[in-house]
Amino acid sequence: MTVRADDKTAERFQPAAHVAPDTFANKLLFNGRMLADFQLKTIHRHLKRFLPGVTGTIVDVGAGQSPFKHLLHKKAARYVALDIYTADDFGYRNPDVVQFDGQSIPFDANSVDAVLCTEVLEHVENAQALVNEMHRIAKPGAPVVITVPWSARYHYIPHDYHRFTPSRLANMFAGFSSVRVQPRGTDLTAIASKMIVAYLRLLKPRYRFLLPLTLLFALAFAPMLAVAVLVGHASVHLGIGSPDDPLGYTVWAKK
Structure with missing residues (x-):
């Protein structure tokens, strides 16, 4: 299907891209946005448990503008932003990004200490191939953490291909030594x-x-x-509601 700008399916409401809280103004914007952007809030809430403890090299697959880099320990972790060649077309401006084709990650096997991927897999036609690449580059025992939306509008049209159930995510990460799928928020x-x-x-x-x-x-x-x-x-802080229809899911995997 070819999607034109005047199609009924064309995206008419698109929030601004997430910005890293790297300046005073951006900190105000980032924290202010979390007051009403529950996708951002729930992702940030989960990653606060993970990123501060990462040591060594972590690759952020589909990094965008690296909105969660600030959670890393600056001295303990070496952050590498990875994104597709055409990321600028989607409003992302990240001068430090390593570019790739969206499928083959340009790192050696068993070479990185952790992998992060937030709200990206739904935009990858062959998502399993990208998951396999994350597995390939991760060292044995390395954590791989990804987030995906569940209750989300059709966005970045036409490059929005999937909504993943917990069963599907568990199958996709079956090659890892451990995997846990956690809902973000409730209905x-x-x-x-x-x-x-x-x-x-x-x-x-x-x-x-x-x-x-x-x-x-x-x-x-x-x-x-x-x-x-x-x-x-x-609902976020007290767990009120049903976790069977959440905003999204976080996958906690280990190679």
Whole structure:
């Protein structure tokens, strides 16, 4: 299928790319975004348990603008950002990135101490081949941590190919010595996230002449948005809701 800019499936709402909190302004943006971006919040929450303890070389596959690099111990870890040749086309500007074709990772077998891959596999047509490459480059016993969305809109159209169940993820990582699939958030987190996205769309209507009307709706529904944000945070921190329909999943694997 060829997707044109005027197709009904074309992406009309696309949040800005995540930025690394490497300046004061970016720290404010990053932390402010986590107040309402539960995909970012839940990923950050999980990676805070992992990245500070990494030592040696870690490869971030599909690094984008390296939004989680700051969680690493600066002296203990050597961070390598890896992304596709056309990453700039998706709004990513990372001068330190190592470029590759999206399939064959340009590192020797058994050469890296850890692998990270956040919200990338859904954009890879042959995701299993990329998982196999992560396994190949990791040293024996090295941790490989990936995140994927579950409840997420069709995005980066047309390069959005998959939504992975825990069963499928377990099969994909079957070649590793251990694998655990952990949900990120619950169904209440997903509902809150959907409500926030729907609200933000009111602020950017498809037709500009509708803006006054959508702003009135936005004002009227502001209290409901505040409730959604509170419910979202409660579901993340207290585990309220069902984990069977979460925002996404984190795979904790070890070669």
